[in-house]
Amino acid sequence: MWALLYGPLVKLSIERAGVGEQRRERADAARNRRAILEAAEELLRRHRPDEVSVEQVATAAGVGKGTVFHRFGSRAGLMLALMEERAQELSEAIAAGPPPLGPGAPPHERVLAFLDAMVALASRNVGLITAHEHAVATQRNAAGPREANPVYRRWHDHVSELIAQARPDLDATLVAHLLIGSLHNEPVARLLLDGESGRLAAGLRSLATSLLSPGTAR
């Protein structure tokens, strides 16, 4: 199923981790993948997410529509790939970067640092987030109970873990969803679009603070 979503890409990861044989991704394929990603990025910057069709992306990338689907499996797959790319830096930072984002600082501070970083990243990519949402919603092959967005999943695991450490009595899983899920909120997205990301950051901060520091609520 994921194989279907990512198509040939899967082979890459397998090969890289495995014994190390199997064909590499062909040069032209790699070139096209980049072209598609960049075209999508560009279009998303200029137009509303639901106005950008896969065919448009293909054309803008100088490629046939079939290629896009071969590469990314679906519209949603394309958006996902784009998200992974944009989120990579933050992912690395929380996994092994310097505190307070990375390991080392107390959970409480790491959560706050992460939320700030997340909002900053999101505010630079509202269109993409919305587009992914839209893509998933209009997906034709919604087989099985819809796998979660890997980026979301990673972020959620992270925050969830930290919350559990700071406040074992809370429903960490749920609270993490509440915090991170705010990005998928249309009114909140509008805020980001209007450049008011500061408000969201502050709001989440006060939420997290009063939640994680009992007695220090402020």
Add this chain to the structure above:
Amino acid sequence: MWALLYGPLVKLSIERAGVGEQRRERADAARNRRAILEAAEELLRRHRPDEVSVEQVATAAGVGKGTVFHRFGSRAGLMLALMEERAQELSEAIAAGPPPLGPGAPPHERVLAFLDAMVALASRNVGLITAHEHAVATQRNAAGPREANPVYRRWHDHVSELIAQARPDLDATLVAHLLIGSLHNEPVARLLLDGESGRLAAGLRSLATSLLSPGTAR
């Protein structure tokens, strides 16, 4: 624009409030409206939201597709009408019901009461909420900056107001979005679908509590 969305329905409200002439809604029209609403309800109960097409609803209601669109303007309009219906009771309760849901109780308690009621209502209508989301996402006529769902708006205004009273220092608007918006969160919706609405209720409760009662966080 709303006129377009609701079609002939608009006349009703105008007439009712106005001098009191103009044609009433025809009996057959009213009958069909109910039939459509009920058919949609039923289908939504049995199938996944994105598997219920307008045409299916029409057929199930024993009506032509055109009639559905004439009545509700769009798929989204249909879902909205359904939501309004389901939300009416709660709307009335918060506007003029007995405390703590209605006026009279301290803001802090009213928020908690409302959140509980909201979760209860939502858990009985997850399919509908999702369906509305889906409808808006796949809408073809997304003219203008997409009017907000009136139900959401009403709820938001309510909660926002209460928060502002209880904690004038907070960004009430934002926090209200954060709380209410949780329902539009796919993972959270899944929770409700799995019958774990209690967790959501508890989670929102602790969030609201620690936010609204500084020093009493817990």
Add this chain to the structure above:
DNA sequence: CATCAACTTGACCTCTGGTCCAGTTAACTA
């Protein structure tokens, strides 16, 4: 240079929301 799997392509398919208008009918009036 031969071989072949990966890649590319665009015509084509399916499905859905939404439109339209010719025909029907409920409701009001004389």
Add this chain to the structure above:
DNA sequence: TAGTTAACTGGACCAGAGGTCAAGTTGATG
């Protein structure tokens, strides 16, 4: 009760999106 009219009805029709596929092309490998 008959007449008038505007609302209502229905289903053929349309546009446009995501997704498929078979036939042709090409980069990599020995």
